[in-house]
Amino acid sequence: MLLEVRSLEVSYGDIHALHGVSFEVSQGELVSIIGANGAGKSSLLNAIMGITPLAGGSIWYQGKDISALPSHERARLGIRMVPERARVFPILTVYENLLAGGYRRPKNKAFEEKLEWLYSLFPVLAERRTQLAATLSGGEQQMLAIARALIAEPSILLVDEVSMGLMPALVDKVFEVLQQLNRDHGLTILLVEQNASASLRISTRGYVLETGTLVLTGTAAALLADERVRSAYLGI
Numbered sequence: 306m307l308l309e310v311r312s313l314e315v316s317y318g319d320i321h322a323l324h325g326v327s328f329e330v331s332q333g334e335l336v337s338i339i340g341a342n343g344a345g346k347s348s349l350l351n352a353i354m355g356i357t358p359l360a361g362g363s364i365w366y367q368g369k370d371i372s373a374l375p376s377h378e379r380a381r382l383g384i385r386m387v388p389e390r391a392r393v394f395p396i397l398t399v400y401e402n403l404l405a406g407g408y409r410r411p412k413n414k415a416f417e418e419k420l421e422w423l424y425s426l427f428p429v430l431a432e433r434r435t436q437l438a439a440t441l442s443g444g445e446q447q448m449l450a451i452a453r454a455l456i457a458e459p460s461i462l463l464v465d466e467v468s469m470g471l472m473p474a475l476v477d478k479v480f481e482v483l484q485q486l487n488r489d490h491g492l493t494i495l496l497v498e499q500n501a502s503a504s505l506r507i508s509t510r511g512y513v514l515e516t517g518t519l520v521l522t523g524t525a526a527a528l529l530a531d532e533r534v535r536s537a538y539l540g541i
């Protein structure tokens with residue numbers, strides 16, 4: 306198992322955001338956690354990343370308990386997150402934003418190759434490499450945020466509601482790239498999303514998170530066909 310979350314608890318004072326959340330992600334999987342506003346999706350990813358403290362439970366990565374590690378050490382193990390409403394640096398160019406992606410020795414050959422690979426994945430960023438990030442559309446900024454997370458070569462990518470605020474055509478485009486990264490490049494991805502149909506369509510498995518508890522799990526196909534998912538998240 307690459308990532309294992311056991312009986313996770315997250316509280317903010319009297320607010321219990323997560324109670325007893327347990328799930329796992331294997332190497333090479335693309336897993337979605339579906340949940341409405343306030344379900345606890347961001348709390349979950351922030352806890353895995355080490356940004357939000359645990360009130361209980363543990364997080365295991367590559368067989369090691371990482372619950373007590375600071376965030377930067379988790380990043381060093383290969384855990385990277387594209388945060389909710391990911392911010393790019395507006396007055397830096399696309400290229401400078403990518404340089405800021407946390408790569409240790411920039412501007413060597415490996416970095417240049419990495420950059421070319423990212424530009425081939427995101428042609429729209431290649432065309433705009435000298436343009437200020439502030440001038441990119443919302444969808445392009447999301448692409449840049451994903452590319453910036455990838456430059457550090459993560460072993461798992463945590464993605465927090467990348468579809469938020471994007472028009473449907475752009476949502477499809479961003480999800481297509483995530484699927485391609487998983488399928489063609491073997492990147493393990495954990496998505497948290499309100500957009501159940503778009504995210505389950507590219508996932509191998511999924512979970513449904515309701516007010517801090519996982520209430521349903523299954524293959525993506527089984528969840529898409531499940532009456533409870535269809536009525537609550539797909540509006541069918």
Ligand SMILES: Nc1ncnc2c1ncn2[C@@H]1O[C@H](COP(=O)(O)OP(=O)(O)OP(=O)(O)O)[C@@H](O)[C@H]1O
Binds near residue numbers: 321347349
């Ligand atoms: N820093 C905080 N202080 C107090 N309460 C918080 C804090 N962060 C989140 N919460 C509460 O915890 C619960 C879960 O919030 P969280 O942001 O994890 O949900 P979410 O599923 O990401 O929602 P959204 O889809 O709106 O992003 C909510 O009730 C929220 O109000």
Ligand SMILES: [Mg+2]
Binds near residue numbers: 465
């Ligand atoms: Mg959130």
